[in-house]
Amino acid sequence: MSRQVIQPEKVRTDLIPTEPPTHRSGGSRLRTAAFGLGATAVLASCATDAPQDTWAPEGKYAQDIHNLQWPIFLIAGIVGVIVFGVVLFVVIKFKDRGQPIPEQGHGNALIEYVFIAIPALLLAGIAVPTVAEVISLNDTDDAACVVNVTGQQWWWEYDYPIDAEGNICGVKPTGEAAPIITSGQMVIPVDAKVVIRGTSRDVIHSFWVPKLNGKRDMVPGRVHTWNFQAKQPGIYAGQCAEFCGLSHANMRMEIVALDKADFQSWIDNQLEPYQSPEQGTLAATGEQTFVSQCSRCHQIDGLTNADGELVVASPEQFVWSGAAPNLTNLMTRNTFAGATWDLLTEDCRADVWEASPEEFGAKYLEGVTKSCLNEIDLKEWLRNSPAKKPMYTDPESLDDTDGKTRGMPYLALSEDQINELVAYLIERK
Amino acid sequence: MITTGSKLLIGSAAAAWILAAVYGIAQGGTLGSIGLISAAIALSLLAGINVLARDSNVSATEPAGFAASAAAQATARPSLWPLLVGIGATTMTIGLVTNRTFFTLGLIAIVAGALEWLIQGWSERASGDEAYNARARDQMVDPLELPVAGAIAAGVVVYAFSRVMLGLPTKTATVTAFSLVGALALGLGTLVALKRGVSKATLTGTFSIVLVALVAGGAVAGLNGEREIEQHHTTGDLAAKNECSAEETEADENASQSVASKSSVTAEITYQNDDLIAKVPGYNGDFDQLTLPRSNPSNVLFRNESDEHARLVIELHPATDDNGQPLGPERVCTALVESGGTQLLTVVIDRPSFAVEEGFAFTVAGSDAQLQVVVP
DSSP, X not given: OOOOOOOGGGSOGGGSOOOOOOOOOHHHHHHHXXXXXXXXXXXXXXXXXXTTOTTSOOBHHHHHHHHHHHHHHHHHHHHHHHHHHHHHHHHHHTOOSSOOOXXXXXXXXXXXXXXXXXXXXXHHHHHHHXXXXXXHHTOOTTOSEEEEEEEETTEXXXXXXXXXXXXBTTBOOSSOOOOEEEESEEEEETTSOEEEEEEXXXXXXXXXXXXXXXXXXXXXXXXXXXXXXXXXXXXXXXXXOSOOSTTGGGOEEEEEEEOHXXXXXXXXXXXXXXXXXXXXXXXXXXXXXXXXXXXXXXXXTTOBOTTSXXXXXXXXXXXXXXXXXXXXXXXXXXXXXXXXXXXXXXXXXXXXXXXXXXXXXXXXXXXXXXXXXXXXXXXXXXXXXXXXXXXXXXXXXXXXXXXXXXXXXXXXXXXXXXXXXXXXXXXXX | OOOHHHHHHHHHHHXXXXXXXXXXXXXXXXXXXXXXXXXXXXXXXXXXXXXXXXXXXXXXXXXXXXXXXXXXXXXXXXXXXXXXXXHHHHHHHHHXXXXXXXXXXHHHHHHHHHHHHHHHHHHTTSSXXXXXXXXXXXHHHXXXXXXXXXXXXXXXXXXXXXXXXXXXXXHHHHHHHHHHHHHHHHHHHHHHHHSTTOOHHHHHHHHHHHHHHHHHHHHHHHHHOOOOXXXXXXXXXXXXXXXXXXXXXXXXXXXXXXXXXXXXXXXXXXXXXXXXXXXXXXXXXXXXXXXXXXXXXXXXXXXXXXXXOBOEEEEOOOOBOTTSOBSSOSEEEOOOXXXXXXXXXXXXXXXXXXXXXXXXXXXXXXXXXXXXXXXX
């Protein structure tokens, strides 16, 4: 193969196809461009309900990031407009009209110095507050509350350790202190610096609640810390931000901020001892169904079997990540299955989400009542969870995981069993 | 006149239709049939356009254009690419009955050879100007060819070098050889930089000799195999043999007292004054109990600030099978850590605290020091 480098003037231009003549006028192009820009602006303003809007901070750390990114975007925008403007001007002004190629000049020192100095100054100006902000965001000193966060395919687990003074998340429980473990929604006190200590049981995940802070990767074998502080009571939605497998899109999270009194109530409620359903009820039958069908993986603290022995789940024997959500106080949360579906009906959900900061705590602490339970999604989940949320649960395709699934498998529950389980679970508050 | 390009597309379209029919009848797969039929339709459309457009922009009513048109140029010149395709086909066939690697290499050779051949064929008839055709070919292929060739060359050098290093008889010899090669490369580079007017032929010759020597050395070393690397006992062995006592063992003698991972650990546990204290990232102050997640490897850093050697131990109380046999290790421990030393211990606890009557605790072998562990 010969490779011959040839000069431009030697290329035969008579063989190069020419552009077909265009009938579009300059006015038409301008109109198209204006329409495109207008449509983009209109579409950009369409998102009215955007719980994960990065431009609407609701907490200190998100506000700090917001305060930094605004001027940077502004500078970048101005630079972009200038650069694109100059390029556009040059393209139009010096369009090839058959004129001879002008004489080429090289080595204008002044222009080169200026074009080096301006970006260098801009980058230095941006770098100083950015680095300061990165350091500030990572400062975990003087935390009022610490929560351990563990990611796995495809849900988040939150556990609240007891500190040296016997407090949980900065609050002294009314009764005896014990570790709290929950999932789906992480409940925190409002206006308090909350540090999460995050890790993962399987692959890399990323914890991201945009209205409260930026993203933080959760890496197996490592503990990464990150701060949150909510300005007012409410629910703040998030999403796993690191692709983590089949149901990455269904790995969501919500942070619930409660004022101090409501948070104390939440802590006390979580530590309430287990209450068995009243004998002879559908819920009591559901308790036995839960023991036989669900307790291999799901823990309910205090649950005993027919012999009165504590039931201890063994998710490490059935689930690849080694864990399944603890369902002790399931109905105090508003979501299930990785915060992907609501336990509340649409109206009841709106009632909680749209509550004023003053009313929010009381509404949230009501939990899921029978009239508000979203039975449709919950029953669909119990009927065939892999059909609702894609997971690696096909028994014939589990060679790589020693027969363990990566989510809840199909359990072939009867409709009677599903009704019993729902009756039992609705009492888990 | 039907051009070569048109013939290729017509043949491809016909093959796609036949494949679609055969697949549809034999396999009955909806998705595959849709894909093949889509490909057949697309190829038929392209073939039709190509035939109508005569594979170039020369009008059929313009006889003067024929002489200069791409379609009127001589057929493509001889090429070595079909040879590569042939070698690839042979390798792939051998790979079918021997080794998957041969099959993959053969497949890559076929695809690469066919692509190069197609592009050569196209470029040599792109116009009536050979120089223009050569440039067109380079513009098309260079962005792919140069990085791939560079990566292959780098891979060969690195692999050959690694074989030589691993083939040397001792670790010291490896370090010495590595230093010498580095010094040699630096010296050679310095000489070339200092001496002006080194000819291209000299440089090419020198580098060729070095490359050939390296590849030959790599081949010899690869055939001789790696040196024997001694396997040391680990603290995992200690736990397996229930040797987590205060006594020193063979594993302790071989254990490294340096730690690679010092950041992002779950906790730092310090042994001092016959007491165990934990520091936990995210908390201020010391802790007399730790919370660890269940069924998740947690790394703790053990610092021995006492005057004597010390070993951190934790009983795991693992779940048992139907025969009462533990499903995991019964305990894990660090090596015997010297005074002022540090070691990392990875702990996986598969049961919640409430399920274990004794609870969980870190202890130091031969001491009463204890640090409670809570597993929610």
